[in-house]
Amino acid sequence: xxxxxxxxxxxxxxxxxxxxxxxxxxxxxxxxxxxxxxxxxxxxxxxxxxxxxxxxxxxxxxxxxxxxxxxxxxxxxxxxxxxxxxxxxxxxxxxxxxxxxxxxxxxxxxxxxxxxxxxxxxxxxxxxxxxxxxxxxxxxxxxxxxxxxxxxxxxxxxxxxxxxxxxxxxxxxxxxxxxxxxxxxxxxxxxxxxxxxxxxxxxxxxxxxxxxxxxxxxxxxxxxxxxxxxxxxxxxxxxxxxxxxxxxxxxxxxxxxxxxxxxxxxxxxxxxxxxxxxxxxxxxxxxxxxxxxxxxxxxxxxxxxxxxxxxxxxxxxxxxxxxxxxxxxxxxxxxxxxxxxxxxxxxxxxxxxxxxxxxxxx
Numbered sequence: 001x002x003x004x005x006x007x008x009x010x011x012x013x014x015x016x017x018x019x020x021x022x023x024x025x026x027x028x029x030x031x032x033x034x035x036x037x038x039x040x041x042x043x044x045x046x047x048x049x050x051x052x053x054x055x056x057x058x059x060x061x062x063x064x065x066x067x068x069x070x071x072x073x074x075x076x077x078x079x080x081x082x083x084x085x086x087x088x089x090x091x092x093x094x095x096x097x098x099x100x101x102x103x104x105x106x107x108x109x110x111x112x113x114x115x116x117x118x119x120x121x122x123x124x125x126x127x128x129x130x131x132x133x134x135x136x137x138x139x140x141x142x143x144x145x146x147x148x149x150x151x152x153x154x155x156x157x158x159x160x161x162x163x164x165x166x167x168x169x170x171x172x173x174x175x176x177x178x179x180x181x182x183x184x185x186x187x188x189x190x191x192x193x194x195x196x197x198x199x200x201x202x203x204x205x206x207x208x209x210x211x212x213x214x215x216x217x218x219x220x221x222x223x224x225x226x227x228x229x230x231x232x233x234x235x236x237x238x239x240x241x242x243x244x245x246x247x248x249x250x251x252x253x254x255x256x257x258x259x260x261x262x263x264x265x266x267x268x269x270x271x272x273x274x275x276x277x278x279x280x281x282x283x284x285x286x287x288x289x290x291x292x293x294x295x296x297x298x299x300x301x302x303x304x305x306x307x308x309x310x311x312x313x314x315x316x317x318x319x320x321x322x323x324x325x326x327x328x329x330x331x332x333x334x335x336x337x338x339x340x341x342x343x344x345x346x347x348x349x350x351x352x353x354x355x356x357x358x359x360x361x362x
Contacts, residue, residue, distance in 0.1 A: 024062040035050045035051075035052055058078045118164055118185055128286070129286045166187050169185050187201070192230055198227045217251040225245075261285075265282070266283075280306040286299035303316065339353050
């Protein structure tokens with residue numbers, strides 16, 4: 001109740017009368033850690049202690065009953081670096097999380113418009129036992145590096161690099177049908193009209209099933225770049241006209257009593273407009289064992305050697321993460337994680353990090 005009163009007061013102060021008539025709730029998390037990061041350079045490696053904010057956020061969301069099983073819904077998701085008071089987004093966006101307005105039907109599902117996580121991403125985020133901290137299977141070693149990719153020297157840069165959030169998205173999520181659910185999203189574009197141009201296209205699909213101790217997911221993500229300047233998927237210096245970036249993902253999880261085991265298999269394919277294709281296979285395996293008010297966690301991430309136009313790139317990489325979480329209360333927990341990586345070729349860096357953190361959800 002106190003959160004609702006605060007949210008309504010904020011809405012009134014911003015002079016947005018519509019929000020004053022709808023339910024509004026404030027939630028989020030403050031997640032901070034002290035990290036010793038080693039760059040793992042082949043020669044003359046260096047390490048440093050850092051204070052980092054890990055996906056700290058404030059979310060305002062709500063809904064309004066429209067009758068006949070329909071409701072309107074919205075969410076504003078602000079991400080920030082608590083240690084500096086600035087946005088956590090490299091693009092400079094303060095509201096860099098999931099922001100949308102939509103309509104939900106109890107029988108037909110939910111339609112949303114805004115900046116939204118792709119179904120490809122949401123289908124497996126719950127399987128990452130190091131979600132949003134060092135050891136996250138999307139990230140380079142070290143906090144605040146939720147971007148994938150491998151540098152020219154082969155430095156490890158994460159596994160599930162297609163787990164993305166896109167601007168200008170129209171998304172649909174079906175009702176839960178005896179544990180089975182489907183979701184789909186298209187990148188609408190924010191397109192600019194240019195004569196004789198080709199518009200980029202992007203879509204994401206996922207089917208998930210959960211019942212008792214079991215969970216399974218199948219997802220596909222597809223991007224095709226159009227003419228430069230046409231919108232969100234217009235060609236860039238990196239992604240030229242007709243470049244395609246696709247990925248298929250199969251995943252599953254099992255939880256029984258104190259044990260949890262999760263696995264993800266991913267097959268990405270990147271083809272330039274000139275027809276040169278880069279492909280590989282990725283794998284993630286994780287386990288968690290609950291002990292009293294805490295849990296021990298272990299995860300192995302493997303990024304397969306890339307095949308570039310029929311030639312092996314020699315850039316296989318892997319990551320091992322081990323950690324322990326301890327719940328001080330329903331809202332507050334502390335954790336310690338150690339993450340180490342190994343990457344080819346021998347000139348690549350093998351960074352590692354020891355992370356001691358505290359997270360408070362509200």
